[in-house]
Amino acid sequence: MKKIFGFICMMMVLAACGEEKLEKPDDFNFEVQSFNYTNQDGETVSLEDLKGKVWVVDFIFTSCNTVCPPMTNSMANLQKNIEKAGLEDVQIVSFSVDPEVDTPKKLKEFGIKHHADFSNWHFLTGYEQGEIEAFTEESFKAAVQKTSASDQVSHGTSFYLVDQNGTVVTRYSGTNRSDEDDKTVIQDIKALQQ
Secondary structure (H helix, E strand, C coil): CHHHHHHHHHHHHHHHHCCCCCCCCCCCCEECCCCEEECCCCCEEEHHHHCCCEEEEEEECCCCCCCHHHHHHHHHHHHHHHHHCCCCCEEEEEEECCCCCCCHHHHHHHHHHCCCCCCCEEEEECCCHHHHHHHHHHHHCCCEEECCCCCCEEECCEEEEECCCCEEEEEEECCCCCHHHHHHHHHHHHHHHC
């Protein structure tokens, strides 16, 4: 009996070693507010459409002359690494922070330029400037601001991980990324999908 009990305990320990664990900041547990926006193909994408899937989010705009191009290249690389890892039901969502300029056509051109695979990547627009600023603040606790003084938009450079229930669970740097950084995201996605 002792041998059987010992064997069961050992198997439980080994099983636990194979489990992925999501490392997340204590202050991350934000509910994404309901939305109904338009993607690069003119199709409607809503929060409900993404329920049941894990998604990675960033905030960009097509006329950005600083961080958005490298962020989008990094997201495209992450997308390839997610595919290589064999992960399914993972979506990527890039919200435009300059929706009055960023038409679906412009977003599609931007995505193509940065090697996006549109099969699971939505570039979203179709809302007012004030709406995306409020949405970003409420859902991601991040600031977006466009002023009349410039054609550039101030916004954060993080990638956010959202679980199957629409809860923001953690964030990562969206700049200066490597394949090692992507491994962390992939590990966290696996933890959510267990």
